[in-house]
Amino acid sequence: MKKLFDTCKLEGEWKRVDDSIPRRYVSLKDGASIELAMIKANFIESYNFKKNSFIMIKDSIAEFYEGDLFR
Numbered sequence: 001m002k003k004l005f006d007t008c009k010l011e012g013e014w015k016r017v018d019d020s021i022p023r024r025y026v027s028l029k030d031g032a033s034i035e036l037a038m039i040k041a042n043f044i045e046s047y048n049f050k051k052n053s054f055i056m057i058k059d060s061i062a063e064f065y066e067g068d069l070f071r
Contacts, residue, residue, distance in 0.1 A: 003045070003062045005036035022058030027051055030070055036062060 010025065012032030017024040027049045034055060037044045049055070053068035 001064055001066045003036055004038070005060055005062060006039040007037045008057060008062060009035040009037075011035060017054070022056050024054060024056050027053045027055075034062060034064075 010032070011034070013028035014025045014032055015028055017026055028051065030051045031048050032051075032053075033046055033048045035044060035046045047064070048070040049064070049068050050070045053064065055062060055064040057063075
């Protein structure tokens with residue numbers, strides 16, 4: 001799943017996988033989340049992830065697997 005954003009905030013426990021670009025992170029605990037905001041649209045969405053889920057952030061796009069979402 002790819003999501004476009006203006007600002008991105010990681011919440012909970014995340015670890016950067018390596019120093020590569022695009023930036024890749026892994027969640028260290030269930031419930032770690034990412035908050036994506038589109039400023040001009042006044043829109044914010046948040047996603048919670050399972051432990052050991054990966055996300056990739058490049059420019060203004062966050063990419064992750066829908067199956068990694070904690071529901």
